[in-house]
Amino acid sequence: MTSKPSKSARSATSARRGKPAVAPKTSRAARRAGTREQVRVAALELFSSVGFDETTTQAIAQRAGVAAGTVFLYASDKADLLFLVMHDRLEHAVARSFETLGEGPLIDRLMHVFRGVFAMYDESPKMGAAFVRALPGATGPNAARVNVLTFAFLERLGALVADAQARGEVASDLQPLACAQNIFGLYFMALLGWLTGHYTLDTALEPMLRVSLELQIRGFRT
Amino acid sequence: MTSKPSKSARSATSARRGKPAVAPKTSRAARRAGTREQVRVAALELFSSVGFDETTTQAIAQRAGVAAGTVFLYASDKADLLFLVMHDRLEHAVARSFETLGEGPLIDRLMHVFRGVFAMYDESPKMGAAFVRALPGATGPNAARVNVLTFAFLERLGALVADAQARGEVASDLQPLACAQNIFGLYFMALLGWLTGHYTLDTALEPMLRVSLELQIRGFRT
DNA sequence: CTCATATACTGAGCATACTCAGTGAGTGCA
DNA sequence: TGCACTCACTGAGTATGCTCAGTATATGAG
Numbered sequence: 001m002t003s004k005p006s007k008s009a010r011s012a013t014s015a016r017r018g019k020p021a022v023a024p025k026t027s028r029a030a031r032r033a034g035t036r037e038q039v040r041v042a043a044l045e046l047f048s049s050v051g052f053d054e055t056t057t058q059a060i061a062q063r064a065g066v067a068a069g070t071v072f073l074y075a076s077d078k079a080d081l082l083f084l085v086m087h088d089r090l091e092h093a094v095a096r097s098f099e100t101l102g103e104g105p106l107i108d109r110l111m112h113v114f115r116g117v118f119a120m121y122d123e124s125p126k127m128g129a130a131f132v133r134a135l136p137g138a139t140g141p142n143a144a145r146v147n148v149l150t151f152a153f154l155e156r157l158g159a160l161v162a163d164a165q166a167r168g169e170v171a172s173d174l175q176p177l178a179c180a181q182n183i184f185g186l187y188f189m190a191l192l193g194w195l196t197g198h199y200t201l202d203t204a205l206e207p208m209l210r211v212s213l214e215l216q217i218r219g220f221r222t
Numbered sequence: 223m224t225s226k227p228s229k230s231a232r233s234a235t236s237a238r239r240g241k242p243a244v245a246p247k248t249s250r251a252a253r254r255a256g257t258r259e260q261v262r263v264a265a266l267e268l269f270s271s272v273g274f275d276e277t278t279t280q281a282i283a284q285r286a287g288v289a290a291g292t293v294f295l296y297a298s299d300k301a302d303l304l305f306l307v308m309h310d311r312l313e314h315a316v317a318r319s320f321e322t323l324g325e326g327p328l329i330d331r332l333m334h335v336f337r338g339v340f341a342m343y344d345e346s347p348k349m350g351a352a353f354v355r356a357l358p359g360a361t362g363p364n365a366a367r368v369n370v371l372t373f374a375f376l377e378r379l380g381a382l383v384a385d386a387q388a389r390g391e392v393a394s395d396l397q398p399l400a401c402a403q404n405i406f407g408l409y410f411m412a413l414l415g416w417l418t419g420h421y422t423l424d425t426a427l428e429p430m431l432r433v434s435l436e437l438q439i440r441g442f443r444t
Numbered sequence: 445c446t447c448a449t450a451t452a453c454t455g456a457g458c459a460t461a462c463t464c465a466g467t468g469a470g471t472g473c474a
Numbered sequence: 475t476g477c478a479c480t481c482a483c484t485g486a487g488t489a490t491g492c493t494c495a496g497t498a499t500a501t502g503a504g
Contacts, residue, residue, distance in 0.1 A: 032451090
């Protein structure tokens, strides 16, 4: 390269955290966090408006005001950018769902939680579809963070089962985490069925997932 | 395959655009079926030995003795080549599993079927991993054929449940197909957990899937 | 302060999945 | 048979995900 013209382009947002060539000397950590956030927001906006497949990593870099290679300093590949975006949304949706949890039978509490998560996906179903498609077996730092979130979600589902156990609704000899795994599996299949286009949101959530969960709670036996 | 000479003749000689000088005079339909089979076998060999991600579509074309663009006449994209390969294997594995099905309680018959399918995946776990990763929401002609197979599999699972119902093992007011959907979901989660590397074959099949299915059959209730 | 090191970032270049206008052999009709 | 048409096939071209040697700058030691 010769002179350095790209600097000024980035400073569209530099009113907030100045980055002009001469003065401010922001710390490396702060700069890095800022860049990461710019990439995250750019990816979010493009994925949710244009779609995952239709968005190029070049476009994300351009919108974030960084070079093409920079986005791969914050995600191992394009799919990992999707996980970077979805992590916060997932975390927030799950937190909200459990905050607003009332009392009642296990099935109702589960449906309340899943309704909240489905609503989050419904804000951008196309991005959600790309997400669940890319999730199985994904590697990369942001995928790992999502996996941590998923495992925490599983444990919170286990806690709901344990609650039901304490109230005598669920047999006391069962392991709550094993029950939660089955519940999660049925939830994930419903999510997959919806987002990959086999069902609509309403049919996937209300008749289908509920029936699945009731069938799991009830069992097959005579 | 028979048409080996045509390939070497084409690439070695000077004929430029010309097809083999000696006219083979095979019918178009037969030629097309032959080409498709060559592509399928080439993809199978490369995917199972080298791996899906490590195989280029160019390499498949070269091994099949066709031009680079030809493989996309038989699959909409690279993932669809994987479905082209897996369709026959899946079909065969399921058929075998149901042929060798004995009598007994539902859980044992289910485990017998799933054991057979898992064994098929175990012949090339890396290819299996790529397959289950690409499957959700896949489009393309070969993906559609695999979906047909999956739905047929679901119905055969439903038939097993109906059998158990007739023997009084399963409550008579349940819909066999709804039960089969839950069973399939638990099977698919176990498959995913294994092939994406979270479990080994043995732990995924024998403790994990069996526990899941027993928990489904039994239910949560006191 | 000066200098050496670490590291966030750059962007041209590479690999490869996929496209499409062109070609000629098979097909069916007269 | 001769001829117009169809269609399987070709392969150079294109788009884009991702790499990596190079650059500028914050950091920390002396």
